[in-house]
Amino acid sequence: MKDIIVKRVYDSKTDDETYRILVDRLWPRGLKKEDLKFDEWDKEITPSPELRKWFAHKEERFAEFTKLYLEELKTKTEEVERLQNIAKEKPLTLLYAAKNPKINHAVILQEFLLKEK
Numbered sequence: 001m002k003d004i005i006v007k008r009v010y011d012s013k014t015d016d017e018t019y020r021i022l023v024d025r026l027w028p029r030g031l032k033k034e035d036l037k038f039d040e041w042d043k044e045i046t047p048s049p050e051l052r053k054w055f056a057h058k059e060e061r062f063a064e065f066t067k068l069y070l071e072e073l074k075t076k077t078e079e080v081e082r083l084q085n086i087a088k089e090k091p092l093t094l095l096y097a098a099k100n101p102k103i104n105h106a107v108i109l110q111e112f113l114l115k116e117k
Helices: 049-055 058-075 077-088 105-115
Strands: 003-009 018-020 092-096
Touching: 003 105, 018 049, 018 077, 049 058, 049 105, 077 105, 092 105
Parallel strands: 003 092, 018 092
Antiparallel strands: none
């Protein structure tokens, strides 16, 4: 498997020769679609709306959010396999909009994709 990289959309707007997937359910605030270089927007792999709203990017909820999101990911086998297949062919960049680079769903997804080969 090639690299699976996590980048914040606001810090990575240009093409970097990886397959770039926006993995947020909502479009990033203040960013025009034509200003972001991406190959696809995958809302299917994101946390459920209920889980996302409950988490609200609160650090004290991250451990429980991780556990719950991992449970959701285990039910999305087709989508997980599809992303892993892309990563076998070329480096994959998971784009997210959250402010905290360590407390967000993209880092959980990255680890899950690498572990669930």
